[in-house]
Structure formats: structure tokens, C-alpha cells
Amino acid sequence: MATKANSVPIPTLIEVDPFIPAPEQKGIHNRWHPDIPPVATVKPGQSFHVQCVDWTGAQVGNNDFADDLRDVDLTRIHNLSGPIAIEGAEPGDCLVVDILDVKPFDKMPWGYTGIFELHNGGGLFAREFNSRAAKAIWDFNGIYATSRHIPGVRFAGVSHPGLIGTAPSPELLATWNERERGLIAQHPNEVPPVALPPEPKGAYVGQELPDGVRKKIYEEGARTVPGREHGGNCDIKNLSRGSRCYFPVFVKGANLSVGDLHFSQGDGEISFCGAIEMAGIITFNCSIIKGGVEKFALKQPIFMPSPIDPMYSARLIFEGISVDIHGDGTQYNMDATVAYKQAALNAIAYLMKIGYTREQAYLLLSAAPVESHVGAIVDSPNACVTLALPLGIFEHDILPKEEGLVKKDFGQCAIRSDGVL
Amino acid sequence: MATKANSVPIPTLIEVDPFIPAPEQKGIHNRWHPDIPPVATVKPGQSFHVQCVDWTGAQVGNNDFADDLRDVDLTRIHNLSGPIAIEGAEPGDCLVVDILDVKPFDKMPWGYTGIFELHNGGGLFAREFNSRAAKAIWDFNGIYATSRHIPGVRFAGVSHPGLIGTAPSPELLATWNERERGLIAQHPNEVPPVALPPEPKGAYVGQELPDGVRKKIYEEGARTVPGREHGGNCDIKNLSRGSRCYFPVFVKGANLSVGDLHFSQGDGEISFCGAIEMAGIITFNCSIIKGGVEKFALKQPIFMPSPIDPMYSARLIFEGISVDIHGDGTQYNMDATVAYKQAALNAIAYLMKIGYTREQAYLLLSAAPVESHVGAIVDSPNACVTLALPLGIFEHDILPKEEGLVKKDFGQCAIRSDGVL
Amino acid sequence: MATKANSVPIPTLIEVDPFIPAPEQKGIHNRWHPDIPPVATVKPGQSFHVQCVDWTGAQVGNNDFADDLRDVDLTRIHNLSGPIAIEGAEPGDCLVVDILDVKPFDKMPWGYTGIFELHNGGGLFAREFNSRAAKAIWDFNGIYATSRHIPGVRFAGVSHPGLIGTAPSPELLATWNERERGLIAQHPNEVPPVALPPEPKGAYVGQELPDGVRKKIYEEGARTVPGREHGGNCDIKNLSRGSRCYFPVFVKGANLSVGDLHFSQGDGEISFCGAIEMAGIITFNCSIIKGGVEKFALKQPIFMPSPIDPMYSARLIFEGISVDIHGDGTQYNMDATVAYKQAALNAIAYLMKIGYTREQAYLLLSAAPVESHVGAIVDSPNACVTLALPLGIFEHDILPKEEGLVKKDFGQCAIRSDGVL
């Protein structure tokens, strides 16, 4: 018929099943290493889909307890789909990546946000809260997410890949491992650890490999937690569907990998597993600018944001400074991290006034399209950071009122089955 | 005639002359202290104007050299107008401040952005750049600013008070001084200093005072550089005209002071004197929510932003991580300040590719409506911070192009008359 | 496994095949009539998908000629999926419809925008241009559309149902038919006709029906072209995925029908088949407010727009007044339609200066996220209407320049195979 002719679906370069543990699947890897061969090759200008499991590789379920989150094996994250080689890309080029769409699988219309234990994963307030596992399950209804564990809110997702990057060169990989080992050496026995060195346990590359190559990758491969010069786990919520990103290329073919898809995330992703984590499908179109690293002074990725990120213009904004005003009052020296934390604690205190538990508030700040700006970073000794709650995500009016705030009962999020909080 | 009847101008509670040095004027003070008496009192619900000198109190001129900036006496800043008592405000209340407008004096339609010397004031990159004084003069044309020292850009100002706050109680003042002295003790001889202790030299309160009171204020009064629990020098660009701010009240009358008006500023205000500094007029309307500190868990101000902040939706965004990739490659531990700096250095490198000098780029990032978000703050060891350049402020297209970037000649900003850079 | 449990896909209430002509499919109808029985029933609060063929029911193909468009049988449009009954809805209630998502079929990632012939369908400029069939095929790449027939643009879709409404009561249907017949009687022999009366030819209801009922529906059923009190073919681009709409209910169950999905559309949809027409899947969640018609004075639907409609803040805006300044100079009397047309003709003239053909410009204004505002409607005798071109959809800078506009060669859109234009 008329409409069938020339109807060519966008090809899927990597297929996975979100219900099967990552280590049983092809096209997945969980370490960064230049020797991981591409599992697919694509021409510049060709749109394509890549399917991704959730970052844990199917370790977390849609249920009302947080035990699975407590027990996540973090040596096995993040499960990335790739690498994908782009024809013609060479070191020193700029890989232009159009992120055309990011969406969940139809068969798995839900995701989760989690608080990890202090001793397994941590999070921004792991020590302050002596964190125990907790989570919220989010249901996806088209562009919106809602949660039975955090009633009273509904928001449109800024869907994005938490983790996307090109493969490092051997030199770059060595640099990473060296500098991170240096930091670990300065802070031994920190809980949670300040950084993670290469670790063969849990390492995985879902393709046929000569034993020696696999061994090398597992022993040297950089862990996936931090963002680095190639992109990586930047967790930038605005690197979302519709954005255009410019990556430096370090190896022939660029070798793009992606995973850790997020339905939504707040700036900061504070609870560590703070986005709405999901399995899903990401759609790309790539092109190459020869010599782009030099042309654009490209030490790290740069990008143009999407025209369709949610527009919640009415906001309530919390300030934080680099003094521990929620704790012992310590004065820090121009520390934006402390300032961020104080702003977040101010917001959590406010959300608790309207009835959310501390865990719900922590999860909500992590998952909702919250914006955090660096206000000022030169007014010694106090960095000032703001955190903005979008008012449009709440079902009721949460603004300050003459008569005070109405405290509702929103229950509690999913916690451990032993009730430990 | 018909139109004259009932035309009642909004009253001006504090008048100053932007052309006269601050120490010769009334209604100005430059230290925070509970014993500074209010210079005016206003009823809740009454709109009023407050005039302000620029933050240096007329030390910087509209000329093409940066010598005046090099020589600014920093013991004499910031010059604040106030305090203004609001009838009925008591400790524990919340003071609601509508910032109704912020604008320059008609007779002084210009402002400046400055880089301070490493040894006098500093700035985010004072050490990296071994900063020497430099500046840009900005002309105000209605809602827009342009500069002969940074050609090729024009932008709408997010006009705001850099510094606004309620007076501290004696207890709060003591807390500030103690904790900041502690930090100074930890970092003696730092250049620039990590914090500034009370300093009678340069202290000023422009009203009649018993000698003992004046002496006490000058000896104990907190310096104005950092933002603190009462607001203060937060330099939050979105606390702009049209915003509504909720301040905690610490003394009877609240005693609101304001100054350091900015025509525009980028998130971070990185060059220290990084906003477009101006003298001008701010318009307020205040009200009180009794017991608001408890009602809203108010450890610091919270606010709702303005509906008229400039909308530059197309942006080019730079990423930064907590590794010194522009320097020696040091790995920092989840340090958002370092991440911010790296994002800014990436942006400066890009702006230099299109022809701006390093000084121009540094000033432009400070002064233009640049946005900086905390992307992720839990991906150990790398905090990830982004910095977004609004494309609409540039007269020409600065996006990455296949053929590379066109490098134009934008001259140089104002530097020292001895040519030292 | 962990992730599979409780993964319940959103159910699809109506399935169609976009490659099969509408008259061969179930669950489709193309007239409005209270006697069309619901094909599915849903409980309030249950999300569900509805699949839709394109508005012509598979009459238009992905090819480079416009012959199929020239020959579209307009007695067979619009093909709507439905009706769907919502449990508990009664006349006088308000049906709250959350439009959760609107997207194309994976297997048909393209759509079309068409100009219809003066003598078959028409369009806003059918007479002025003596329109001949022309079209543009758009490829969907995630959130973006591009066209080989209109190079140089790429934009994010404001995806929405062109046509959505509740079923009319017998009384409402009678009112429609009577008032439209009255208009037809006043303008006999108009080309294109001013309105379309009920027409059994081409009428279709894709379900088993007693002959008498089918005959009644075909003879009395209102045509689908205009929007009416129940919604209908409103072609409001901002009634898009993410919006919440409040419909009056006229029959038991409300009987919601939907179709004519648009990937994108400009305000006005000027070329008649002016949106990017597509087959696809729409996702809903409905609830009921008892007595809502009275509660909200609901003579027609009202709605809240989506937070994710594309944000193209930089625009070039054309004005039009109710004088035929592109034709014979006739002065009209406060006629916003004429003003709209003049604004559109001004924009078309501008687009032709940069190299688009008149047909391409006409199609682009129809399909892109163009905004048209009623500026003033009281300044006798001239209504003033504006039409805003979003600058961000163009690959190159189209703003007025000192040196004039660069005219590029963008080829031509798809026209008839006989070359008649």
C-alpha cells in the first residue's frame, strides 16, 4: 500500500533484554578500555537505536522493599551498550553525537531511585544520614513519572543517558588510573571510598575475546563511576534527548558506549542512585569533524541542550553556603560541594515541613527536575549554591503562606524488609 | 488636571550620590553589626526606593585603564544602604522582601567588571593567571549592556542586588566571627586570604553614633564579603528584580541593608568583581510572616525567581570535572569548586579560539548571563559542573562548525596604564 | 528475574495497521454520531494506548510526487480511532483527558505535509495561489523532523492529536448540521465549499452494526473537518503530549475518539494538510469531574499545555493587518483571518528571499512550530495578527543583515508528476 513503501525503521545496532542479567547478554561492557573491540560500526549520518539494560544490569525490582538495593553488587556496574565505531573517526577528531531520543522499553514502563547504604555505594549524605537502603519505584506514563512511594508529585522527565563516552586511548586510561590511585592513596580506608581502582571481580565484556585481551581489560579497565575527559558518567540531566554533544575522539572509530539511562534526574543526582534509573532505548545520529579537538579546544565534551527540556518556570529556591549550618557549624574554604549540600539540606527540611519523610525528600531532590546553580564562587570563604524546586511538579501549592505550611501524610518510601532505616 | 490627582511617587527612604565617595555620605555602612541603628523605618506593604552607591563607594571610573581597580581599598567595601527597620518584625519572623526593580541612576548609565590583582582581592583564577588588574566598562542602554572593551556581545541584564541581608543578632555575629577566625587560623598567610576578620580600618557607619557604639561596631563588625545565614553577599544573579525573597529575622525591625547592585552577572561571578557593578536604585515592598523561621525551617533565605529574567534558550555548554585538567592533572575528591573552575577554563579556551583575550573571556563569563549547574556530585571522585554560554548574546554565530571557528580581532579590555598584564 | 516482576505494559485499547487502508480496519470511524457504539471501555485512572492511522487512512505515500495528494478522497477522512467509553461519565460531566504521549509507529518513521488542489480540499491560499498538489515528506529521528523536500531546517515536534473529541448528543449533532447547512445555503457553489454537509459516500464505521443504525449514522453523521463544541478537529498544536484537557460530556460514557495525529504543526495549519501528518500511537489517562460543565462554565474544551513543548525563544515576527496588501488593497472590517493571511504572505515573501520556493515556504509555515498571535482586534478597521518564525529551526542565520539576505538553492518540494504547479 501507499504508506508501506519506503517505510524503513531506524535500525537497532545493539539489542538487549532488560529482564536478563547483564552478564548473560551480548554487546555490554562495564569497564573503560581501549582494547574492547566495537560490537557494531555505523556510518556518519545514519540514525540508529541502541538498547540498554538499567545501570545495575537487572539487579533491582519493582517491589516495595529496598533489600535488592542494599545488596547491589557494585563491581558489576555500570552496564554499557557498545562500543560502537563510527566510520572515519580518528584520534583528535570531534565526534558530534545527536541524542535523538531516550525512552523506556514498552514492556518495562517503570524505573527506580535509590538510596544506597553507607557501606555499599554511599551518596551525598551517606555519612550525615548514616544511610540505609531505601527506594522509590516510578511508573512511566508517557512523558510523566509518578511514584506510589512519593505521592503528591508528577513530572515530565528530562530523559538522558547518565553515562556516555568515547573510548580512552591507552595513554588516557593510564592517566586516569594513576591520578585516581593517587587520591585513593591519600585517603585510605575512607567509607565510602573516595575512588575505585581497576577491579577484575565483576568486570564484564559481552563478546568473544582472546583470553589475554580479556584479562588485560579486566585488570586495567577504568571503573565507570566518575565522569572524565571522554564524557563517561557525567550524569548531566540536560544532555538529554534533543541535545547535540561534541566528544573528543581518542581511538580509531571513536568507540562510543552508552548506558545508565535516566528517565529524569535532578542536578546533582544526590542520592547516588539518584536519577530515575531505567532500561531503555536511545537513538543517535553521529558525524565527525576532522581535527575538532584542536579546532574547538576540546578537553572535555561540550554540548547544546535540547529544545524540549521541561519548562517549569515557577520555582522555590534554596540557598546554601560553605558552612555546615545543619551540623557542627564548621567553616569551609570556598567549597561548592559543602554549599550544595547545605542548600539540599535546607530543601529537605522544607519538604519535611509539608509532610515528606527525610528519605522521600532525599529521593525527590535526586529524581525530579531540580536545578542547582553555582551562585557565587569568589566571596571568601563562602561559596553560594542554590537549589530550585519546580513548583509545577507538586499536586498542591507548597509556597510559604502566612498561616504556615500544611503538613500532609505522604507515607514512606520503600525501605528494607527488616525495617532498618 | 485629571492625571495629576492621586499621583504619588514611591518614596525614597535613602538617598545617596553615586559621584561622592561613600565615606562622605549618610545612610551607608560597610560592616554587619546588630548595633547599627536603622536609618529609616517602613510599614509592611509600603513600596519604597533605596539608592545605593557602587560597591566600592565611587573608587572606580569610566576610563580605559585599570589602575583604579588595582588600587581599590578593600577595607572600605561593600558600601550598603541601610539598615531599614520594618515595623513589627521580631526575631524568628520571616521578612518577605519583594524586589520590585533594580536600575542604574539616569546620570550614571554605566558600570564595570573587574579582575583584581592576586595580592588585592584575587578572584577564581587569581593564582592560576597571576592576575593583574583589568576591567571592562559597560554602557547601559535600557535593558541592554554593551562594552567597548568586549566588543561583539550585547545582553539583557538580570539586574539584582549582589548583597542584601537582615542584621545579625549578637549571637549570630559572634558565631560568624568565631568560625571564620578558625578558618583563617588554619590557613595563615594564604594569598589571597581565605577570609577576612573584623577590621576597624576602613569601617564606616554613615550616621551619628555614640563613640562607644561606633568603636564596638568597627571592632566587631563582620566583613561583608561572604554570604551568610542572613543573606549577605550571596551574589545570586536570580535574586533579581521581580523576585520574592524570604529572610530570617534576627533583630527587632529586621534591619534590612542592601548594596553592591549588579546590572548583570554570570553564575559564579568568577572574577570576584565579576558582575557588572553599578550604583543605582532598588525598589522594595516588605511584609512579615510571624514565626516564619520555624514555619518554613528557615536556616537561610529562600526565594522565588522573577518572571522576567532573560530567556536565552539556545546555549553552548561546557563541562568540568574535579581534576585539574588545565594544569597539573591533580585528582581532587568530589570537589565542585574545582569542577566549576575546569568548566570555566574550557569555556575560556573556546572563547579565545574565536578571538577574545583571556582577560576578556574571564570578564565575559563573569558578567554575562552565564548559567552554571552542578551536574553530578556523587560520582566519586569527580564532581561534574557545567557552564552554559547563551548564544543569543553574541553578534555572530559561535557554534562549532565543520570548518572550525572564525577568529576575530576584539582588541583587549582595559588594563593597567603600565601595561602589566 | 528482578526486573520482570510487576512489569506491566500499558494496554493498547485499539490496534490498527498504518499500512492498511482505513476502510479495511476495525475500531475506526469517520463521522460524528451519538449512535456509534464504543469499541472499548476504560476505567478512570487507567492509562492506555490508542493506535491511529494517518488522517487519510493510508492514501498518501513516502515518495517524490504529489499525485496521491491530488487524488485523496476527502469523503473518507478523518479516520478516527474510537469511540472509547469512560466508565461513569454522564452528560454534564467534565472528562479530564491527560494526553501522555503521541508518537509515530516504529515501522513508519515518516509523515507528510501537503498542499491540496483548489478543487479538492483547498487551503488558506487555495484561491490566491490557485493551488496544485504539492507535498513534503518528513523523516522522524527521535524528537526531530527533517525533510528532503525542504532542506535547511530541523525542528522538534510539538506532537499532538489534530482531532480529539467526545461524541455529540443527538441535540448537539442536530445543531451542528442545521447551522452548517445554513452557511452552505448562504454560499452555494463556493470553491472550495464553505462547509460540508453529511455525506453517506465514504462514510465508515469499522464495527458490526445493525443496518438501520449504520444507515442513520452515515446519513446524519457530522463531517469531521471543523472543530466544534466537543473538541473535534481543532488542530491546536499545543494540545500536545503532556497537556491536560477538560472536555464536556454529551453522552453516557463520553465516547472519546481521536485521530489525525500530527508530529508537528504551526499555528494555523495553513496549507489545510498543513501539519506533519502521521500514523501513530497516543497514550491517555482519563478521569471524570461530575457536573464539570456547570462547575467550569464549559461550553468548549479548556486545557493546560505541556511542560515539554519546544522552546525556541529567538524568533522573527511578521505582522499582518486586515487589508489585502499582497493583492488588490481591499480594506476589510476587523477581519483577523485576513490579517493572519497577510502576516503569512509577508513571511512567505521573506522565506522566498532566502531561497525557498513559494510551495516550500507555504508548507514550512504549516508544519514548523510557528506561532501566530492575535495582536490587536479592536483598532478599527484593522485587526493585527503576528506570525513568528523560530530561528532555531534553521541551519543557517536568516536574520536581516546590512548586506541583505543570502539566497540559497533549496530545490523544490514534491509536486505532481505532470509538473503542473
Add this chain to the structure above:
Amino acid sequence: MATKANSVPIPTLIEVDPFIPAPEQKGIHNRWHPDIPPVATVKPGQSFHVQCVDWTGAQVGNNDFADDLRDVDLTRIHNLSGPIAIEGAEPGDCLVVDILDVKPFDKMPWGYTGIFELHNGGGLFAREFNSRAAKAIWDFNGIYATSRHIPGVRFAGVSHPGLIGTAPSPELLATWNERERGLIAQHPNEVPPVALPPEPKGAYVGQELPDGVRKKIYEEGARTVPGREHGGNCDIKNLSRGSRCYFPVFVKGANLSVGDLHFSQGDGEISFCGAIEMAGIITFNCSIIKGGVEKFALKQPIFMPSPIDPMYSARLIFEGISVDIHGDGTQYNMDATVAYKQAALNAIAYLMKIGYTREQAYLLLSAAPVESHVGAIVDSPNACVTLALPLGIFEHDILPKEEGLVKKDFGQCAIRSDGVL
């Protein structure tokens, strides 16, 4: 001192006093005619202020009765400041006008919105409502307006000139007069009249002129009510401070005139005197593009909107179609004006449900930053127009609720002293 040097205020080219009737002031005119000499000349690139009286020239006062509005002498409007010649402008050029700012006089911080009588001025619903004079006085507090006559709302102004244009050539003037006389001839005795012919009574040019020239201007000068090819009374709210406008030039010097300043206005300005009318100061910067009329196909002005127009993203949107569903049910033929009116009536009915009187609702839709889009203009016979109420302007939540809308008591606006409504 440092700051005084080089502080050069922007010059004011035309000064007026808003408290003195327009006919007693210089630099004002109220007809369009090529023979009105410029009152000032400016070089391209020079910023300048122009002061303007309100459109009636001081006929309306800040009081609580509408008698002055009832008695406005409409032969004496609009009072424009100008003309101002721009050096070097010639017919066929494009005059680029940067509207840098628009603000009220400090000494007159208020404005008004009015409903005119059916027999004097009219308005969109003059006949439907058999309008009697009514008004609302608005107080300006920085960027915001509030009204004692319409409590419960506060909004940021989209301040703009309602009326701005270049002088017509003799030929263009003749065209206007001829075509409008033609329309009047077709509709004799209409109330209110469909258009206004030249009228010496009330005509005014506030400068020395030879008698013959003055007589010619008064007898031939075009009335100022409608917008035309030169701009004129377009009442486009987004031609606001911060916008850049491109005007066609018809006479040597371009001869720009401006007046009818609005603090705020809704799309449509429906009550005729529907904006918040004010006296004030507008700031311009002009430049010339030679031959711009041909270069840009410039039949009418085009413009780029401001980056600082208020952002009220949450809205409640009303639909209207070209059927008189609020009256006798007449079906109109693709009439966007009727559709606009129905959308407005739907909104008025809704606002009355929450407690506003019909007059208050009519005034509010006229004055607030309401947006009206032409939804669809090709779905015969019904044009579809939408009207969007910004939710952020209301002090309380006005969204549809399960339990219905709360009806408050907002009193009434100012009406005639005889109480006739």
C-alpha cells in the same frame, strides 16, 4: 570624582508633562501626515529618550469613577511624540529600531484600563455587552502592576509602545484614506463606526507651522486608530522593551513617531482601551539598512521579540470557534475574529465562576499578559482560536478542581458615578 567623569546621560529628544493636556504641549501630534516636520533629528547609533503623554493626553484620572472615560474626546487621540528624523534615512530603506526600554514617569506611577461606551469608542464586546464606561486603575510597583479595582492578581508588565510608526508618503496616505473611506461607504451608520475618516476637529500638531500646512495636515491626516503598513497602532504586546523592529521608510528621515505606551496588554487588547495605558518614557536606538524594503520584502514591519518578556509557563487555555455559541448560535465562515471572541467569552465565563464581575474579567483579559493563538484557520467552516490565561498572575489557584471552583468576592471595578452599568 572617579565615577562622575564620562557619565553622560542618554539625551531626551522630546520632553512632555503627563499632567498637562496634550494640546498645550510641544512635540506632540495626533494625525499621520508626511508634511508634519520632524521636531528632532538623531544620528544612527545614538541612544535617546522620548517622553510620551498617555494616549488620551491627560483626559483620564486616578479615581474610582469611570465618568472621565465615558467622556473622552476621541477626536483628540492618539497623542504621539515626534516625528523624529533619523539622519540618512530615505524611502525604500529599512529603519532598524531598538526599543531599549519603556517605563512610566516616576511622578505618575499608575495607569488605567478602560471599557468605552458603545456610542463612544466601543470595544470587542461593545454591542454584545451594550458597554458602559468602566475602568481599573493599576499601580506600578517596579516591574509589577496591581489594581484596587481587580484584586487578586499581580503581574509583570510586557511594557511596549501601542503605537509606533514611520511617516507615510503622500501616496501611502492617499491609499489609506481611499480604502478606509471605501469601507465606511459600505457600512454607513454603523455603531461604533467601522473606520474613521480624516477629521480636522481635535487634530493637533504641537509645533509652529504655516497655516496652509496645518490646514492640509488637519484635513488630510490619517486617524491613528488602526495599524497600517508603517506600523502605527498595532498594539502588539511583544513589540516590547528589548525588541528590535525593522520598519519600512516612506519619507526622507523616516520620521518616527511613538505614543500610546502600555505597561502591559493581553493579546487582542479587547476592551479597546484594553492595555494598561500610561504616560512614560521610551528609549530608542536607530540604525538604517539601505534598500532594506527590497532586501527583506518589507511590506510591513517585522521584529525580533525581547529576551525579557514575562515567562508564565503554566497556563489555562480556552478555545473558541467561529460559531456564536455564546449568542444565537450563528455559524460564521472561517472567521478568526468570531473565534477569538468566543474564546474570550469562554474565559470571561470562567473568571466569573471564581468571582470576578463581567467588567473585571473583560478588563483583566485586556490588560494581563494573556496570549491568544490562531490555532487552525483551514478547517471549514470553523477557525479555532485559543486564549491562554497565565496562572502565575493569580494570588490563588484557579485550576479546575474536583470540588468545583471557589467563588470569592472581588468587588467591582470603577463604574460611572450614576451607577449605570
